[in-house]
Amino acid sequence: MEITTRGLWTMIHGMGFGALYLLACSGALVELYRRYRSPLGPEIKEEDERFLRIYLTAMAVLAWITVLTGAYIIYPWYRAVPPPGTASLAAFPQRLLMSSPSTAAWHSIGMEWKEHVAWLVPISITMAAVVFSQYRRSLRIHPELRAAVVGFVWASLLAAGISGFFGAMLNKTAPVTGGSTITFVQGAQK
Amino acid sequence: MSNQSTSSAPQAKLNPNGPGAAAVLAAGIGSFMVAIFAILADKAASIKNLMNFYKPTGPLSGVTTCAIVVWLAAWALLHWRWSQRNVEVGRVTAAAFILLFLGVLLTFPPIADLF
Numbered sequence A: 001m002e003i004t005t006r007g008l009w010t011m012i013h014g015m016g017f018g019a020l021y022l023l024a025c026s027g028a029l030v031e032l033y034r035r036y037r038s039p040l041g042p043e044i045k046e047e048d049e050r051f052l053r054i055y056l057t058a059m060a061v062l063a064w065i066t067v068l069t070g071a072y073i074i075y076p077w078y079r080a081v082p083p084p085g086t087a088s089l090a091a092f093p094q095r096l097l098m099s100s101p102s103t104a105a106w107h108s109i110g111m112e113w114k115e116h117v118a119w120l121v122p123i124s125i126t127m128a129a130v131v132f133s134q135y136r137r138s139l140r141i142h143p144e145l146r147a148a149v150v151g152f153v154w155a156s157l158l159a160a161g162i163s164g165f166f167g168a169m170l171n172k173t174a175p176v177t178g179g180s181t182i183t184f185v186q187g188a189q190k
Numbered sequence B: 001m002s003n004q005s006t007s008s009a010p011q012a013k014l015n016p017n018g019p020g021a022a023a024v025l026a027a028g029i030g031s032f033m034v035a036i037f038a039i040l041a042d043k044a045a046s047i048k049n050l051m052n053f054y055k056p057t058g059p060l061s062g063v064t065t066c067a068i069v070v071w072l073a074a075w076a077l078l079h080w081r082w083s084q085r086n087v088e089v090g091r092v093t094a095a096a097f098i099l100l101f102l103g104v105l106l107t108f109p110p111i112a113d114l115f
Helices: A004-034 A046-077 A093-098 A104-117 A118-141 A145-175 B004-012 B019-045 B045-049 B059-082 B087-106
Strands: A003-006 A182-183
Touching: A003 A004, A004 A046, A004 A118, A004 B004, A046 A093, A046 A104, A046 A118, A046 A145, A046 A182, A046 B059, A093 A104, A093 A145, A104 A145, A104 B019, A104 B045, A104 B059, A118 A145, A118 B019, A118 B087, A145 B019, A145 B087, B019 B045, B019 B087
Parallel strands: none
Antiparallel strands: A003 A182
């Protein structure tokens, strides 16, 4: 059981940071809806409010780490240009996808959309975390601000979902591979 | 119930909606600018070259850096203008959602390619 360093980074970016963000989004939406939807709801405890503040801040940090590792670690491997005369394009995912009409749209639509729309995630969740930290329980008496926070968290979930879907499909069609090989478990030969 | 509604008014005065509205509108502007810079870099070779801040990542590095700079600048400016004020937050939020929607829409390549 082994993986290349590039494969490992791609897994950390997508299945680690990205998937964790998607999971965290549902929790944030439930908490915001359950506790802050009405000014007449039950009293919010200080520690619950502190928890949500830390939770949203952690989501913002996670979102930034996800886009930064994607854009500055994995994307350069994805878009690497093969030297002239290269026979196999397996180590050059973008060129591999573009080499066939049946896979070219995974790049021209999938990656082109993913690489840009993903940046709406940290922008949206950073705003949500800052506004929540600033207003806390008084968000209940600012319904428009609360709607904006919830709306932008929904938008971040949508944008992260688009990015995650295309990331998974791209990696399935033309995986980012290369670098040194890391062996986890040496299996017995049959 | 009445206690809560009477305590809301002074609380809203103490906690004006301006800073929150500034953050919301700036997020809409930032989202929209990601799409605008991406379209500009895609359509004009000179802008594409200018956006090449970090060669291994290519123009994406400049597109996103510029959008983030505009987002943070807009946020700072709006915060400075609205920090002590109550603004019409419903209209501000609507504008932010329109910009966010356009940001998602205009980053979709078949739509971006129409320009």
